[in-house]
Amino acid sequence: MAWASSARVNAMSTFAEPPSSATAYRPVARVDLDARATLRRLSTRVYVPAFSIVAVAAALIALGWSTRWGGTSFSASMSSLRIVVIGPVTLTLLALFLVVERLRPAQRRPPFARGYRQDLLYTILNATLVVPLGTALALSFAEVARHTLPWIVIPRFGAVPRWVAIAAIMVAMDFCNWLAHFANHRVRVLWRFHELHHSQEDMSVLTVFRTHPLIHVSYLLALVPGIVLIANGAVPTTMLVVYAGIVAFEHSNTNLGFGPLGRILVSPNYHRIHHQLDGPQDVNLGFALTIWDQAFGRAIFPTEATIRADTGLPGRTLPVEQATAAPRHLTVLGQQLLGPFRPMSRGAAMPVSDGARVIERRPPSPEAAAAPRHQAAMP
Numbered sequence: 001m002a003w004a005s006s007a008r009v010n011a012m013s014t015f016a017e018p019p020s021s022a023t024a025y026r027p028v029a030r031v032d033l034d035a036r037a038t039l040r041r042l043s044t045r046v047y048v049p050a051f052s053i054v055a056v057a058a059a060l061i062a063l064g065w066s067t068r069w070g071g072t073s074f075s076a077s078m079s080s081l082r083i084v085v086i087g088p089v090t091l092t093l094l095a096l097f098l099v100v101e102r103l104r105p106a107q108r109r110p111p112f113a114r115g116y117r118q119d120l121l122y123t124i125l126n127a128t129l130v131v132p133l134g135t136a137l138a139l140s141f142a143e144v145a146r147h148t149l150p151w152i153v154i155p156r157f158g159a160v161p162r163w164v165a166i167a168a169i170m171v172a173m174d175f176c177n178w179l180a181h182f183a184n185h186r187v188r189v190l191w192r193f194h195e196l197h198h199s200q201e202d203m204s205v206l207t208v209f210r211t212h213p214l215i216h217v218s219y220l221l222a223l224v225p226g227i228v229l230i231a232n233g234a235v236p237t238t239m240l241v242v243y244a245g246i247v248a249f250e251h252s253n254t255n256l257g258f259g260p261l262g263r264i265l266v267s268p269n270y271h272r273i274h275h276q277l278d279g280p281q282d283v284n285l286g287f288a289l290t291i292w293d294q295a296f297g298r299a300i301f302p303t304e305a306t307i308r309a310d311t312g313l314p315g316r317t318l319p320v321e322q323a324t325a326a327p328r329h330l331t332v333l334g335q336q337l338l339g340p341f342r343p344m345s346r347g348a349a350m351p352v353s354d355g356a357r358v359i360e361r362r363p364p365s366p367e368a369a370a371a372p373r374h375q376a377a378m379p
């Protein structure tokens, strides 16, 4: 933690320079010790680094607001994002996928399993809160990028057709999503926000919405290709709807691997391995394309053993709706959204692939131990 180390630097510099009198450094040292004690006390109550994500989001939005979103219409941008997230085509696709996963389920689940109902709450949260938040973050980030790094915008290539530029943006955007997702699995503070997405034990197409609103700060990186190539083409909303549809479908509880196409396109069977309970989860990080996982040695292709694998977090490090005797959807929703700010559990570890040392298993809480691992059959 930066401020912990600066406190250490303060202490060292206090003693490195000979004080002019015996009392000269004492007030500084006392302030330093007080700061450390306060920090220690604070870290038993909250996970302090999580507030850095809040600070980044707030600073970005304040900048965007002060520049009137760089002259871009906020309401028009929000309408486009709403069409992608919850527009009529997206809703039709989601309904279709919900039928497909009933017809060919990876794991048998009742139609109104707890996990599905919880993810429906996240769908509503996305439609109401995340769309304006995402719009504000995206417009602010684009304005900051254009203002501070104006040279990243490439001028128009005369000979390059517009569709080539759009295809390049889509592919590069998918890579940026992969990078951000990788960071979510490797940087502790980001993992605290991404953990929620991995906590689902009853995957469904709605699990795509099971994300912490603030994790979108990390995915702002995916806007960079569109900013760089803006003079050569802008991705139509329809293409973004198709992209969102692919990402939604891979979360569905469907036993489908796409055949040979599954070597390139992320299928439900491929993405399930990313959510697998008993295994490293920093594999199969691709959003739409598997090529990035293959290029970086992180692709695990589905087998008979993986297509029905259980999903969720080892040791249930975050409260989940399946853990209690009675469903408490709103309470659990609040706990899950506040989860990143809770102090770290002792022994909690990110389920990553670099050896068993980081895949430590925490003993389940008494509450979780009392409940069967999957209570999807319970109402």
Ligand SMILES: [Zn+2]
Pocket (backbone or CB within 6 Å): 181, 184, 185, 194, 197, 198, 274, 281
């Ligand atoms: Zn992930």
Ligand SMILES: [Zn+2]
Pocket (backbone or CB within 6 Å): 197, 251, 271, 274, 275
């Ligand atoms: Zn996922």
